[in-house]
Amino acid sequence: MEVFINLLVNGVSTGLLIFLLAAGLTLIFGLMSVLNFAHGGLFVWGAFSGAWIFKETNSFLLAIAGSIAIGMVLGWVLERFLIRPVYGNHVRQLLITLGGMLVLSESIKIFWGPNPIRVNLPAWLEGSYQFDGIIIIKYRVFVIVVGLLLYLALWLLLSRTQIGLMIRAGVLDKEMVQALGINVKGLFTFVFLLGAGLAALGGALLAPYSGVVFAEMGMQYAILAFIVVIIGGMGSLQGSALASLIVGVAGAFMAYYMPDLSLALNMLLLATVLLVKPTGLLGEKGSAV
Amino acid sequence: MSLLKLDNLETYLGQYHILQGVSMSVEVGSITVLFGRNGAGKTTTLRSIMGFNPSTTGSVHYHNQKISGMPTHLISRKGIGYVPENQGIFSALTIEETLNLARAKSTGDAEEKMEWMLELFPDLKKFWRKKSGLLSGGQKQMLAIARAYINGDGLLLIDEPSKGLSPIMVEKLMESILKMKEKTTILLVEQNFLMASEIGNYFYIMDDGKIVHDGWMQDLKDDRETCQKYLGIA
């Protein structure tokens, strides 16, 4: 029983962490139909800058805020120079953001060197709670809380405001939306910055989670985020959240009960979902085929 | 009083010189019809007004205010509604969502306009929650017109609305446009001479990127020669 609870808690918190990463991508991928491979690059930048700011200032909140800001600045540059010329063309988006990814990951090394960097936590998040046999790491609780809050905020933004609608329409016919008096360019930039900020936040929060960050993690997490977004169904925030939880929890349980298969778990999940329900768990009907 | 004034517009698409000095004006409360062969530049004229294909020289004035050079969304917010040639349907959005979107930056009383449009085109109400992409050709056209009307209030630019509509729909559309005329000004691109001549007040004929003829609609109907020469109507 303790094992079960431990696995569950850890799985859920890993899941929500993955959700933070995937949420930015869902927004960009789902709403604007932009395949942003550089998302992983923003994520690493968030992780490194968060760790660095925390080390310099010793303020965790500042670290988070700073990394989000840096993520957004980079996101702006990406949107302005790489993505804007290729809106609406999936193949080119994929290819061009791949270039962005290369540059972002490699440039990490210019600033922080090629070695992995250790990341610390503020004292108030250190340690764990223990109730006979059940160990719950404090920071994971924190991540769970942040993840849930962010989910709520995004959900409100998308369902309670017209932004979601405008963006979806903008993707379908950019000119026509402009003709309705809506500033599509500004809107797209906004969403992209939001996504970039989320990616950076995900990075900043992941860094203390695993304790080390390294430049190569970008690609790895870009792929993970894509997997989650597709399993959940493109553009569906709920889908991404669900998929993140599944990936997190299944990962925890598989690693415990079937460690031999855990290496292949995410890919098996993805393959199964795509073959059985190509639109993803909560994806729109007919969007995948 | 002229509401919209085009002054010597020159527009290039790629290397092609499409509009070669287009000047025209649209009077408040009128229906002005733009005729011309395929490829004459009618659509391009409307797109230049909307700022999609900005002209290189010349100017567009709306309410005596220069709007050429402004970004499209600001032009739209001046109160200009646009129905594009290809209808510009948001295929994955429902009618409800589309019209809500039209309301977002609408000028004037959006509620009232919305109600009136639903009254005018009951089909829209009937398929309220349906994806626009699944509508029939005619239904899409109605949606596009309703969307433009709800969005703007001063001027409607409509590009070939009768395309693909059944005779009775064309007739209904004519009636609707005539009704709309009481509340707004309309610049219409149309191939259906029968329809356009019925409802238009003034007309321009374009050929090869230039205005080659203009005048009052009543006069055109009697002007066999012009009809023959530019519109291919015996």
Next chain:
Amino acid sequence: MRGVVHKVPLYWGLAILLFMLLFPFVNDSRSTLILLTQIFIFAIFAMSFDILLGYTGIVSFGHCMFFGIGAYSTALIFNQLDATLPNFILGLVIGILLSALVSYIIGLLSLRLKSHFYAMLTLAVSQLFLVLAEKWRGLTHGGDGFTFSVPDIFKDRTSFYYITLISVAIVFILLKLFTESSAGKVLKAISQNEYRAEALGYKSLQYKLIASVTAGVAASFSGSLYAVSLRFINTNVFSIEVTLDALLMTMIGGLGTLAGAIAGAGIIEFLRHYLSELAMIYPIFERWTIILGFLYIVVLLGFPSGLAGFIKKFTSKKGRKEKKKREVGKAA
């Protein structure tokens, strides 16, 4: 006549081939030979990718799996049996058959998916192959890999150079014929308007299958050559970087041209080589990956159809001007 025989590119192609055939006589630098051999091998791989992406519009993120299947088949045969030519053929054929089978099954299951979904699915499957190679340690020795010996004719750098060069030429010709064939034309049509192609009586799934099997087979062939060139194999051949390389090469060279893929392989490998050489002298080039990344972005933004597209545009502009002149002349 458009589309069947382009005379000018044909002469160019022959000239380049001739130059490459004579190259070992004028330059005896072994490492240049190896670099060129490497380029030829990746050119085949990039061409196979071009069949998918450039001609059929299929984005695959798992193309390395066929490269890997070919490489492992050859490597394992040499590891288990003697280093003889027939065994090479055996490995090659096994790789090709396996790749054909795998690409057929994957295609059948998933080619109905839209581009990016298909891309992710192929990524997933290729990663499963990576896991398989890692886990089946008894056979593959996992990530560390193993070495093996190859027939002497492959050991000799010059003869292997010629083998790969001729392979490129043959694969190029075969694939070119394929793209110019009826089926090839249909592929192009499908990539532009699948719906319409179906209404003309073409079963698009079957054509995509043909394309993906063809691409898989060619990729497997290049993988076999790769394994032979290294005499060593490890799970790297299944890594996503291999796929990304093919992507960079086809993009930079120009999609849907085959020749572009060859040029792209050359450009990328040469750049890598020289930038990393430069890094030995000027430390500022140490981060040459960034330079490569930037270059890639610039090419994508500035010349979206790659080098081949650029040349085509350039020459066709010239052609058009000349044509115009002629017309003017006639009129006068």
Next chain:
Amino acid sequence: MEKILETKSLSVSFGEHDVIKEVNLEIERGKLTSIIGPNGAGKTTLFNLLSGQIAPTKGEIYFKNDNVTKLSVPLRARRGIGRSFQLTNIFPELTVLENIRLAIQSSSKDYYSILPRLSFMSRQQDEAKAAMERCMLSGKEDVLAQDLAHGEKRKLELAMLLALKTELLLLDEPTAGISIEEIPAILEVIENIKKEGMCTIVLIEHKMEMVMHLSDTLVVLFNGELLASGNPKEIIKDQRVQTAYLGGLHRESIKTG
């Protein structure tokens, strides 16, 4: 009289909405049948059913007395059902000639040959030229389809259908968006096809002058149901057709024209 196509209580519904209801349609070989009906009546949907783009919820389709209800789009095309689309639908980045050649290739059953055959290609070339000539597209061989003017794209669609050598042509508003001067040209192409008597044509059109001019049979679709079918002159006198479809504007013009 010989039926080339027949539907038996063909129905389709999308969710709650019944779009085609129990349609029993018979198309006579060699004749031109026009389908008219208000917007949203289900005309395009009916075409989609016939050519296989969507599957019926109920009923069967017989083509030359074979049940083709379950066949896929390409298989039906191979049997001889060709169609054009309400919005132009071509291969934008191929040249006009290549567009047409694709159709020829399909009609000559050259589906899967993966090596080019020169003799076949030059024969294709000739056939393509012939089709272009009939559709008045000569001289545009090497133009990319996307660069054609709207009217020319329409003609290209017709040329492709001709090259496909189908026995049954389904034309969905071939003159939509064509300027008045160009309509006669398209009309002429269709008339020529009809005269040559090679294929049976089913036409969806809203331009009544054209419909009356061309049709042998007129079918009226209303709200997904077959309202009437038969001799055009008779049909348009039908009161229901008048009120449901034609409205006031056309009453005059048709009577006189």
Next chain:
Amino acid sequence: SGDTASSEEETIKIGVLASLTGPLETYGKQTVAGFELGLDYATEGSNEVAGKKVEFIVEDTETKPDVAVRKATKLLEEDEVDFLVGSSSSGDTLALLPLAEEYEKIMVVEPAVADSITGKNWNKYIFRTGRNSSQDAVAGAAAIAEKDVKIATFAQDNAYGREGIAAFKEGAEKLGATIVNEQYADPNSTDFTANIQSIINEKPDYLYIVWAGSNAPWKQLKDMQLEEQGIKISTAAQDIASLKTMDSLIGMSGFSIYYHTLPDNKVNDWLVEEHKKKFDGEIPDLFTAGGMTAAISIVEALKKTEGDKDVDGLITTMENMEFETPKGKMKFRAEDHQALQSLYAVTLEEQEGVDHPVPVLIRELNMEETEPPIRNGE
């Protein structure tokens, strides 16, 4: 031209292959720096052995086997090097082994660790100054295993991890310990708590970890409070960059391969001093010492042959050759040319003014104790 030929004859060329870009670039750069210092030291600054000039040429393998092969071929054919040294990754190194055999040139492997280099894939031209996985494992076992000790293991699910644990198990069981649980985790995983949980359930005395690379589980081990539950952690104290990530393991006992304060000998003293001089006060690291060792081994061999480059002669000389290195005394075992060497049982301690946990010596595990099984006969 006869002149140049003879001066060519007089020069000894060494090709050094290392990852100078990519994820392993720190390793590669250390190797190169160490190699240069090693030449300096062994030739006493003259860069000459037995009157012959010694030159070395560095090439970047980019941690890609194909690039490694190309660069090595260039070294062998164009620069006509007499020795190869390298490389930073096991994959690259394995790909190079056949070249050494083909060109009949000695290759000194440093610092790649895969057992198969001196095992299944070995050929007689291969000498390894770096320690191999099995030596690590034997040392790891020697540091903690004794009768009736219960040990759980945790490693990355790849060749490095699996190989390391297999060798450790063999060594530990020989010493009477029992392995109660073996966990392997996806090297790319974010979350290792499930594996750790499973280990906790077995209540072992020790947890032995084999881990290389960035994504290390140290933080989570601490979060899961292993120490508090009476489970002692043991692993290798590797290079400084990894030590920097091992904050949460302070107090653990394990083993070290090299730390600048550990081997107390004059070669190491020289290295530390010169390195600090040359690199702005920086201390030498694991692979710096490795690079130096490789250089020393070559120069020592050449000294013994009096500059004779004859390969067979060199091989005979090098087999069983003992030489002093910054990592202590080493000896190339005749059977598989693996250098036997001391490793160090240590605990990690916090030290004033040092930004990483410092391995502090408990006892030296001498070269007999850490001798790995011979595996090239299979």
